[in-house]
Amino acid sequence: xxxxxxxxxxxxxxxxxxxxxxxxxxxxxxxxxxxxxxxxxxxxxxxxxxxxxxxxxxxxxxxxxxxxxxxxxxxxxxxxxxxxxxxxxxxxxxxxxxxxxxxxxxxxxxxxxxxxxxxxxxxxxxxxxxxxxxxxxxxxxxxxxxxxxxxxxxxxxxxxxxxxxxxxxxxxxxxxxxxxxxxxxxxxxxxxxxxxxxxxxxxxxxxxxxxxxxxxxxxxxxxxxxxxxxxxxxxxxxxxxxxxxxxxxxxxxxxxxxxxxxxxxxxxxxxxxxxxxxxxxxxxxxxxxxxxxxxxxxxxxxxxxxxxxxxxxxxxxxxxxxxxxxxxxxxxxxxxxxxxxxxxxxxxxxxxxxxxxxxxxxxxxxxxxxxxxxxxxxxxxxxxxxxxxxxxxxxxxxxxxxxxxxxxxxxxxxxxxxxxxxxxxxxxxxxxxxxxxxxxxxxxx
Numbered sequence: 001x002x003x004x005x006x007x008x009x010x011x012x013x014x015x016x017x018x019x020x021x022x023x024x025x026x027x028x029x030x031x032x033x034x035x036x037x038x039x040x041x042x043x044x045x046x047x048x049x050x051x052x053x054x055x056x057x058x059x060x061x062x063x064x065x066x067x068x069x070x071x072x073x074x075x076x077x078x079x080x081x082x083x084x085x086x087x088x089x090x091x092x093x094x095x096x097x098x099x100x101x102x103x104x105x106x107x108x109x110x111x112x113x114x115x116x117x118x119x120x121x122x123x124x125x126x127x128x129x130x131x132x133x134x135x136x137x138x139x140x141x142x143x144x145x146x147x148x149x150x151x152x153x154x155x156x157x158x159x160x161x162x163x164x165x166x167x168x169x170x171x172x173x174x175x176x177x178x179x180x181x182x183x184x185x186x187x188x189x190x191x192x193x194x195x196x197x198x199x200x201x202x203x204x205x206x207x208x209x210x211x212x213x214x215x216x217x218x219x220x221x222x223x224x225x226x227x228x229x230x231x232x233x234x235x236x237x238x239x240x241x242x243x244x245x246x247x248x249x250x251x252x253x254x255x256x257x258x259x260x261x262x263x264x265x266x267x268x269x270x271x272x273x274x275x276x277x278x279x280x281x282x283x284x285x286x287x288x289x290x291x292x293x294x295x296x297x298x299x300x301x302x303x304x305x306x307x308x309x310x311x312x313x314x315x316x317x318x319x320x321x322x323x324x325x326x327x328x329x330x331x332x333x334x335x336x337x338x339x340x341x342x343x344x345x346x347x348x349x350x351x352x353x354x355x356x357x358x359x360x361x362x363x364x365x366x367x368x369x370x371x372x373x374x375x376x377x378x379x380x381x382x383x384x385x386x387x388x389x390x391x392x393x394x395x396x397x398x399x400x401x402x403x404x405x406x407x408x409x410x411x412x413x414x415x416x417x418x419x420x421x422x423x424x425x426x427x428x429x430x431x432x433x434x435x436x437x438x439x440x441x442x443x444x445x
Contacts, residue, residue, distance in 0.1 A: 027213075028154055028163065028213075029163065030166075031208055031211065032151060032163050032166040032167045032170065033170040034205060034207070034208030034211075035103075035150070035151075035170065035208050035209070036147075036167035036168060036169065036170025036171040036174070037173055037174040037201075037205060037208075038110075038147075038170075038202060038204065038205020038206075038208065039143055039144055039167070039170075039174070039205075040170065040171030040172065040174030040175050040178070041174040041175075041177065041178050041198060042114070042136050042137070042140035042143075042202075043071070043140060043175075043178070044175055044178040044179050045114060045117075045136065045178050045195065045198055046070050046071065046133045046136050046137050046140070047068065047070075047268075048267070048271050049178055049271075050067070050129075050133060051268065051272055052183065052271040052274070053122065053186070053191050054067065054122050054126075054129075054272075055271065055272040056186075056275055056281075057121070057122045057123040059122055059123070059126060060397065060401070061269065061272050061396075061397035061401055062398045062401050063126065064268070064269075064272055065268055065393065065394050065395060065396040065397025065398065065400075066397065067130060067133065068390065068393050068394050068396075069391075069394045070130070070134050070137045071137060072387075073134075073138050073140070073141040074140070074141045074144070075387055075390060076383075077141040077142070077145055078383070080142070081145045084142065084146060084149070085149065088101070089101040089102060089105060092104065092105065096209075096210075096214060097214040097215060099149050099153060099215060100150065100209055100210075100212055100214060100215075102142065102145075102146040103143060103147060103209045103212075104209050104210070106139045106140070106142040106143035106146060107139075107143060107202055107205050107206050107209060109135065109136075109138075109139035109142075110136055110139045110202055111199045111200075111202035111203070111206070112135075113132050113133075113135040113136035113139060114136060114195050114196075114198050114199035114202065115195075115199040116135075117132035117133070118193070118194075118195035118196040118199065119192065120132060143205075147167075150212065150215060151163050151167065154213065154215045172293065174201075175289075175293065176289060176290060176293055177198070177201060178198060179288070179289030179290075179293075180285040180286065180288075180289035180290045182194045182197075182285075183281040183282065183284055183285035183289060184281070184282055184285050185197055186281050187281035187282045187285070237377045237380060238377075238380065240370055244370065248426075251425055251426060252426065253384065254422055255419070255422040255423065255426065256381055256384050256385045257384060257388050258388070258418055258422070259316075259320055259357070259385060259419055260323070260357065260358070260361065260385055260386075260389055261388060261389045261412075261415050262323060262324045262412040262413060262415045262416065263354045263357070263358075264390060264393055265389055265392055265393045265396050265412050266327050266330060266408075266409060267393075268393045268394075268396045268397075269396050269405070269408065270330065271284065272397075272400075273330060273334060273405055274288070274343070276405070277333065277334070277337055278337070278338045279338060279340075279343060283343070287340075287343055287347055288347050291344070292347045292348075292351045293351075295348050295352050295355075296351040296354065296355040298352060299351060299353065299354065299356040299359075300356070300358065300359045302352070302355075302356050303319060303355065303358070303359030303363075304359050304363075306319075306356070306360070307359065307360060307363045312360070312363055312364055313423070313426065315359075316360045316361070316364055316423055317420065317423040317424070318360075319357030319360040319361070320357060320416060320419040320420060320423055321419070321420055322353035322356060322357065323353045323354050323357035323416075324413050324414075325353075325416055326346075326349045326353040326354065326413075327350070327409045327412045327413040328409065328410065328413045329342075329345065329346035329349050330346055330350070330405070330409040331405070331407075331408075331409035331410050331413070332346070333346045334405035334406045334409065335406050361385065365381040365382065365385070368381065369381075399411070
């Protein structure tokens, strides 16, 4: 492969002249694939797949909605990340290094939690299932922290792009296993073997951790007290946003808060809807967890193309309207009942529109950051968009119990109205122009 001379921001391959064969020969790429698989496996097992199990067991939809709060561990993991960065585990850290020690401990905790959950019965002891889900979610979020840390410590900047690509591929494969795979096994053999097999799959990640090279964790810096840490982590980055965006920041934060709300809230009740419409677990697995994943990937690519061709604001507007309106398909499905072609159409539209909107929002939030606070500001903005949906989503079961599925999904679709108005309002802000495209952001920094 010849070296390519491209403009700044066209990718690490063009900038370094590295070859694909060189990348493929890098052992760390294979390890990131395995570690990404371990990171992606648990999340559906305490979220969408678990909701299907609970509904199949006859658990009330209000309880299923409340149980979704365990996924807050993934949003709030920044709270204990500093501890993971600084503390060595006795014995294990000496043998494996700080990163791999925490990685191994968290993976074992996930596997044990999944195995324990497989031995439970939600219909007879819902509290036991909740405790297992909390352990799995906390351990899984901790694993995410450490895998990211190991990736950053183990490879130079020019390798990070391909490391992330390998991680995402492993993550996606794991979601297919935890979604479609678990449902197929549950349909054929029951839920206990399904979750037991997922616990065994965590051995893949454990082997990857043991095979990974030991790296020296980077020094996070001196301990300067919680006030200084709070100012660096929250106050200074937020003050920078206020200084640059002024009063328009209120409108910006309002849009980020509600933009993905319809998708997050409706997603909690999607599997219970499928169960109540008498779709088999195999049908749900095939349509939602296999076919739907590829439709989502297509939607993400379409969102990226729209951002580059149409501009960020038009893509943001299209994605917001489409993602909200797609919930009307679920209202239609709830009225129609067991209709497999309609299920395929509903999931196709919802996954494509949701992934399109997600890409547009990520690009927009990235454009809001400044070089001095890029990582911190993006973390704050991404937490802001996820938290409201997860808090409101916990009450989604009560809404369905009270209103019924059709009215609930129509109500979530109606959130698209303020989303549309906020998107249009952004263009009217004084001095607001089209943000730099993602390709231009590195050059701007």
